[in-house]
Amino acid sequence: MRYVLTAVRQREILDEELPLLTALHREGPTSGNRPREIPRAQSFLEPDLDAPGALKKGFDALGEVAAERVDRLLTAPDPCRAVVRTGLIAWPALQPSGRFAARLPRAVLSALKPLLCLLPVVALFAPVPALVAAALMWTGVAFSTGHWSSLPGHVPLCLFAMAALAALIRSRVPGRPLRVVLLLVLLPALPVVGLWLPRAHLPGPPGADGWERTLLVGALFALAAAALLFTGSERWGPALGSALFAGALAGLVQFQRGPLGGWWGALILYVVLLWVTVILPRLHPKPESGATQRRSAKARIV
Structure with a gap:
């Protein structure tokens, strides 16, 4: 009787968890904490694992989730935001x-x-935005100083x-040999291309007067x-306002001066x-919506 009750309870757990896991896995780690379409089993009224192939699909999703690398998961938006804020x-x-x-x-x-x-944490866990920010700040410093390479x-x-770049290669490039080759080639080349070549062979950025610069x-x-x-x-309004203030600070230091x-x-x-x-730790996350709070409360009750 104990084994029968254990099997029934395990099936009840699978009926509730596998459809949700399948929906989350289908949308990927960048979709957020919950799928946009809650599967029928999430209503806790009736399971939907009796459909043909549904149980196998759920177990396949479970196996693929178990095989995901932690460093790859931490680059998804929600875990990345948590890691960056925690580090600061x-x-x-x-x-x-x-x-x-x-x-x-x-x-x-x-x-x-x-x-x-700030810079190491963002580089390790958000490599793509980090490279974008590095390129923008590199160009900003170049126009401020009049040199593409100002030490x-x-x-x-x-x-x-x-x-x-190392974090991006580590998390996105499949195969260890290819990752090692790219790291050995690209990382030493970046200082040469970014620092030495512009300093030795490239003229400065185009000139501009005080206000334009x-x-x-x-x-x-x-x-x-x-x-x-x-x-x-994830709060667009306060983040954009803070970014504009950062630009105003940069313009204030530059203020109508040449290189x-x-x-x-x-x-x-x-x-x-x-x-x-x-300012980043003070940009608090969005509060849960009413629908999310109701779903969370319902899950705790069940």
Whole structure:
């Protein structure tokens, strides 16, 4: 009798869970936490595993989900947002504790948080937005300084792009031998193409007067800030407003001046990254909709 009751209970669990798992797996990890069309079994009124081939399809989906890699799953929007926000919030936990002797190290680590925390976390878990943001910020620093390769501003961006490219190859390219070859070829080539060749052989970006250069630098850094903010927030309105403010900060530093020195370009980069680091944890996730809350409550009751 115990085995019969165990089998019945297991079948009840399968009737409720496998249709939902199949629907989620069909839409992929980028679809969010719930499928758009809740399967009939999710209504908890009657199972739908009696249809021909439904049980096999559910078990196939279960096997494919079990074979997915964790690093690939963490690049999906919802887990990526959670990881980015967690990394920024947990950064103070890595700082030394104490009253007097630890103040200077804490201050230094807090000042370096945009470079040592924000950029690595975004590069590892959101490589595509990271590469987009790196390209935009690279162009912004180039127009600010008048050089396609300005070492104080472009070296951190080159390291950021290398980390994002490595993460992208690691998560998207199938086959270990091919990944190793691409890493060995592309990563050393990026500093040569991005830093050395422009510095030695390319002229600077097209010239512009004070206002045109200011607007161009502000727009490029605003777009880059938006790419970084959307890796950790799904609230379009506040994120866009914060990105526009980041562009205004960049334009304020540039403000009607011609090509600046390399350290001025690095200052613009740091100011924008610091603003993104400060504001991103404060862009709280969207609250659950009424339908989602009702479904969650119904699931807890059952």
